Amino acid sequence: MLNNILLKTLRDQFRPILFWGIGLIALSVLMAAFFPSVQKSAVDLNKYLQNLPEAFRTALNASELDYSSAAGYINSELFSFMFPLIYLIYAVGFGSGVIGNEEAKGTLDLLLANPIPRWRLVLEKFIALVVSTLVISLIAWEGISLGAFLMKMNINLLRVADINFSATLLAILFGTLALTLSCLKNSRGLATGVTAAVAVLSYFLNVLAPLVESLKGLRKLSAFYYYNENNPILNGLSLQ
Numbered sequence: 001m002l003n004n005i006l007l008k009t010l011r012d013q014f015r016p017i018l019f020w021g022i023g024l025i026a027l028s029v030l031m032a033a034f035f036p037s038v039q040k041s042a043v044d045l046n047k048y049l050q051n052l053p054e055a056f057r058t059a060l061n062a063s064e065l066d067y068s069s070a071a072g073y074i075n076s077e078l079f080s081f082m083f084p085l086i087y088l089i090y091a092v093g094f095g096s097g098v099i100g101n102e103e104a105k106g107t108l109d110l111l112l113a114n115p116i117p118r119w120r121l122v123l124e125k126f127i128a129l130v131v132s133t134l135v136i137s138l139i140a141w142e143g144i145s146l147g148a149f150l151m152k153m154n155i156n157l158l159r160v161a162d163i164n165f166s167a168t169l170l171a172i173l174f175g176t177l178a179l180t181l182s183c184l185k186n187s188r189g190l191a192t193g194v195t196a197a198v199a200v201l202s203y204f205l206n207v208l209a210p211l212v213e214s215l216k217g218l219r220k221l222s223a224f225y226y227y228n229e230n231n232p233i234l235n236g237l238s239l240q
Contacts, residue, residue: 005121009128020090020136025143032147035073042068070155075233084167091133091175096182096191098125122183129175137168162232170227174199
């Protein structure tokens with residue numbers, strides 16, 4: 001059993017994934033339940049959004065969407081900040097602790113005592129990070145689908161899957177950074193802190209770059225630029 005690191009890691013994540021999944025489904029259905037009342041105030045909300053400073057509109061990814069449509073509502077309420085943050089918290093927490101947790105439980109020495117190359121240990125932990133984050137995001141998408149069905153929301157669920165997948169890739173990127181740092185420094189706190197700092201700087205670079213002439217050329221260095229620049233919930237994913 002110890003030789004199959006990937007399956008062991010995924011098995012250990014079953015309960016956390018279950019609890020995260022239940023929470024995401026509940027959150028998705030709850031947000032969908034508010035849509036009819038929000039839609040009635042869409043005109044005022046859209047005017048409010050248009051009067052916001054450009055930095056806030058960029059942060060909300062609301063430049064091409066409005067609250068009168070289900071896509072605009074889901075994008076603004078779930079994918080402008082909330083779901084990317086939730087996925088990122090899960091992935092960074094997983095990545096920074098996946099090696100440290102083995103050490104804390106006393107199973108890391110058992111793993112390394114087997115004829116297993118260390119690169120394989122790290123690789124299978126990385127694959128577990130990718131798989132578990134994808135499962136979390138898939139459950140969230142199912143929650144949105146359930147909420148859309150219950151509230152009869154007119155929304156393209158394939159486009160929701162596009163932006164959801166984009167948010168998942170963003171989380172996996174930072175989760176991988178946390179995993180790498182935890183392997184190099186053997187410190188969960190350091191890995192979490194540095195990764196969180198990089199994520200925050202990346203986010204604000206994407207938000208502020210359009211407003212500061214000297215930063216405009218640096219915006220594409222932000223991972224958040226690629227997350228929602230093409231508005232996947234309207235236009236689908238783009239490889240450009």
